[in-house]
Amino acid sequence: MTDAVTFRGVSRHFGTVKAVDEVDLAIRDGEFFAMLGPSGSGKTTCLRLIAGFEQPTAGRIEIFGERAEGVPPYLRNVNTVFQNYALFPHMNVLDNVAFGLRVKGVGRAERHRAAEESLELVELAGYGARRAGELSGGQRQRVALARALINKPRVVLLDEPLGALDLKLREQMQEELRKLQRALGLTFVFVTHDQDEALSMADRVAVFAGGKIQQIGSSEDIYRRPASKFVADFVGSSNVVPADLAGVGAAGQWASLRPEDIILDASGREATVTGKFFHGRVTKLSLNVNGQSLTALIPAHETTPEIGETTHVSWEPSRAHLMEHEA
C-alpha cells in the first residue's frame, strides 16, 4: 500500500534557522498521525510543507506517491483545519463550508446541499445562516472541519485544532475527531504540543525537537519505551533518572521510570516527601531519593505520608526503561 505522505531528507531552512532539518517520515494511508513537540520544534512547518504553504529547501515530499515539491496548495488534494479556524468573516457558515466547491465552479444549489451535508457530519445541521462571529469556539472548530472535508481530501491536516477549547470540550472533540476519522477512513495528520492529546488520539506519534524527529512510534511505544531523555522528559510525567539508580544500567546512562510504577514499600529506599497533590483517583507525591527528584502516583486508597516526612519507596527494575540514545 502506498503511504499517504512520505518525507525523504526534507529540510526547510529560514536563513540560518533550520525549522525542519533532514526529516524522514512515512504516514500510512488511513492512520491518525500526531506530530508532537514543543513550540519551534518544526512540527507545524512539517504540516505546512504537506499543505504546500511552505516549500522544502531540500528533500523530497510525496503525497500518495506523487511528487509534491513546488506544487501550490490549490493543486493539492489536501485540506487543513487551521489553528484559529481561519473562517471567512464576510461569509456565513454555509458559504464558508461551501467555499471549496465554489472555487471549483460547482453551482450554488448543489454546493449548498453538499455544505449542509458536511455540516450534518459535524453535527451542526441548521447553522448555515449564521456568521462565524456568532458561534462558540467549539462550533467554529466544527465548521472549520466541515469546510476542510467538503472537497473530500486524501489527507486532512489539523494544526493544533483543539488548543483554543476548554478542557471538557476538548475531550469531547478528541473523541469525535477520532470517531469521524475512523468512519471516513481518511488520513489525519494532527499537530499538537499536548502530550496527552497526542497519545490518546493518535495511532502513531512523531516526537519533534529542534527540527528533527526524535522518535516515531505507537502511543504505547512512546510512553513505555521513550528513545531518548528528551522524549521521556517531553512526553512528560515520566521520571528520568540515572540508569544505575533505576537498577537497569550503568552510571552515565539514563532510564525512564513511570510514576505509577513507584510504590510505597517499607523495605524500599528512603525518600523525603517534598510535595503532595491530591488528584482524586491518585495522590501525586514529589519525592527526593538520594538527591534525585522523583514523582510517584499512589492510588487514593493507600495512606500517604505528609510533606516533610520520610517514607520508603521501591520499584520493579524491569519496569524501568533504559534509553538507547543520549539526547
Added chain:
Amino acid sequence: MSGFDTTQPAIFTPRSGPLSRTVDWVIRHPRMFVFLMVLPITLWLGIVYIGALIALLIQSFFSIDEFSGIVVREFTFKTYGELLRPYNLDIILRTVSMAAAVTIAAAVLAFPIAYFAARYAKGKWKALFYIGVMLPLWSSYLVKVYAWKLVLAKEGILTWLFAKLHLTWLLDGLLSLPVIGGNSLSVSYTGTFLVFLYIWLPYMIIPVQASLERVPGALLEAASDLGATPRQSFRMVLFPLALPGIIAGSIFTFSLTLGDYIVPQIVGNSRLFIGQAVYTQQGTAGNIPLAAAFTVVPIVIMGIYLWGARKMGAFDAL
C-alpha cells in the same frame, strides 16, 4: 512572611486637591467619563459643521435678483433650475467623471503598495513605507501643484524624457486624442488627472493598508488550501475584506477631487470644475445661492455613493 508589612492599611487615604478629586469622581462615573470625552467633538460637529451645512443648504434655496444682484431670501427652486442648465450640468459631469477616474486609478495603484506594506514590510521597511507615503503631505499642496505644472509643461522634464526615450510619438499620440488630449500635458485633462492622482494617492493608500493589515494571513492560506487560485483568493476573500478600506479611501479621493478648485486652475484647460464654479459664483459673480447649490452637488453625490456602497455590502466585513 518576610518583606510584607502587615501594618499597611488595606485601603489608602483618598487623594486631595480639587483636580485629583474630580478625576477620582469621573473615574467612578463611567457615563460621565464618556460624556466628557465626546462633548468637544459633539459641539464641533453639531454646531460648527452641521450648522454650517444647514446654512449652506438654506442659501441654495434662495435666489439672486438678476438686476440688482441682491440675494432674495425667499424659498425657491429657481437656483436649482439654473444649476441644471447644460453649461452647469457639463461642469458637474466633468467633475464627477474626473473624481471617478482619479478614485479608480488611486485604488488600483494603492492596492499593491498597501498590500506590500501590510503583508511583507516589517520593522524599518514599514517605517520607510509610512515616511514614503506621508512625506508628500508634509510639503505645501500649492508647491506640489506648481511643480507638476513645470513637470508636465511642453518644455518640461516629461517631454524631454519622452524625447530621450524616442517616445515623442507616444506623447503626441496621447495629446492628439479627443477630450483627454491638448497642446501639452499641463493644459490637458490628462495632466489634471495625473496631478489629482498624485496628491490624493496617500489618502487611498493609508486606509487600504489599514484594512489589509486586519486580514489574517491564514485566511488567504485557507482559501488557497481549499483550492482557490490566486485570482479567486483575491476576488472572493482579499478584495471583499479590503473593500471597507477601499471605500474609505475612495471617500477621500472622490470628495477631495469633487471639491478642489486649485488643481484644475493651475493644470488643465480653461473648462471649469465644480470647485472653480463655486469660487467664481461666490466671488466674482456674487451669486451665493448658486455657489451653495453647486456645493450641495458633491454632498448629494457622496450620500448616494455611500448608500450604494452599503447596499452592495461594502461594509459587511466591518
